[in-house]
Amino acid sequence: MKTVILIGALGKMGQAALTGLGKHKVITAGRSGAVDHIVDITSEQSITALYEKVGHFDAVVNTVGFCEYASFSEMTEAQWLTTIMSKMMGQINLVRIGQQYIADGGSFTLISGILNMKPIPYAIADATTSGAIDTFVKCVAFEMPRNTRINVVNPTVLAEAWDVYGEMMPGFEPVPGKLVGKAFERAVDGFITGEVIVVDA
Numbered sequence: 001m002k003t004v005i006l007i008g009a010l011g012k013m014g015q016a017a018l019t020g021l022g023k024h025k026v027i028t029a030g031r032s033g034a035v036d037h038i039v040d041i042t043s044e045q046s047i048t049a050l051y052e053k054v055g056h057f058d059a060v061v062n063t064v065g066f067c068e069y070a071s072f073s074e075m076t077e078a079q080w081l082t083t084i085m086s087k088m089m090g091q092i093n094l095v096r097i098g099q100q101y102i103a104d105g106g107s108f109t110l111i112s113g114i115l116n117m118k119p120i121p122y123a124i125a126d127a128t129t130s131g132a133i134d135t136f137v138k139c140v141a142f143e144m145p146r147n148t149r150i151n152v153v154n155p156t157v158l159a160e161a162w163d164v165y166g167e168m169m170p171g172f173e174p175v176p177g178k179l180v181g182k183a184f185e186r187a188v189d190g191f192i193t194g195e196v197i198v199v200d201a
């Protein structure tokens with residue numbers, strides 16, 4: 001049994017990830033609500049405080065990455081920066097700071113999303129930062145210390161989120177959260193590193 005910090009646990013992707021972490025001690029974290037620890041992934045201080053409070057842990061599973069949605073011509077620099085500071089830098093900082101705290105042989109699992117491979121209107125910031133995270137994981141895997149691993153789950157839309165996103169995504173087939181949970185399970189329990197685990201229908 002590993003101790004796993006699940007960030008964004010109350011969100012739709014967090015709930016999907018949770019289905020794959022059944023054999024572990026899961027410590028939940030998020031920005032608000034009934035979680036073990038409150039954390040804001042856009043704040044270095046908040047991330048450091050989370051790791052300090054948890055103490056020993058073997059894995060970090062992050063499912064947070066806030067994105068702004070607008071057409072490219074209408075998206076402001078502020079909207080770009082909000083997305084970059086959450087979905088890109090927030091996740092990079094979880095690893096950058098977390099590498100000093102995680103147990104030997106531990107693992108980080110991040111979140112991206114299929115829109116960097118299958119573009120749709122209004123999702124340019126999500127797609128761009130998802131692509132950045134996929135690249136970050138593939139490349140930083142060579143620099144991870146103490147046999148720690150890093151992977152990213154790149155899923156299509158969840159069946160559980162289809163009511164929110166379905167209208168924006170004609171021609172997409174949603175996948176059940178349980179299937180996406182398997183991808184998180186493979187990342188945490190397997191031996192792979194530097195992988196983009198695509199879950200598509």
Ligand SMILES: NC(=O)c1ccc[n+]([C@@H]2O[C@H](COP(=O)([O-])OP(=O)(O)OC[C@H]3O[C@@H](n4cnc5c(N)ncnc54)[C@H](OP(=O)(O)O)[C@@H]3O)[C@@H](O)[C@H]2O)c1
Nearest residue numbers: 008011012013031032039040041042065113156157158161
């Ligand atoms: N849903 C899908 O079908 C799907 C598919 C592929 C990829 N993704 C990606 O998965 C990620 C999560 O999506 P989701 O559908 O799970 O969203 P969600 O249901 O809205 O959940 C997001 C969770 O993250 C928390 N959060 C937001 N900003 C935070 C921050 N700065 N620090 C800590 N926690 C924060 C939210 O807390 P509050 O409630 O307090 O705001 C909420 O609990 C996104 O990057 C999305 O692009 C989603």
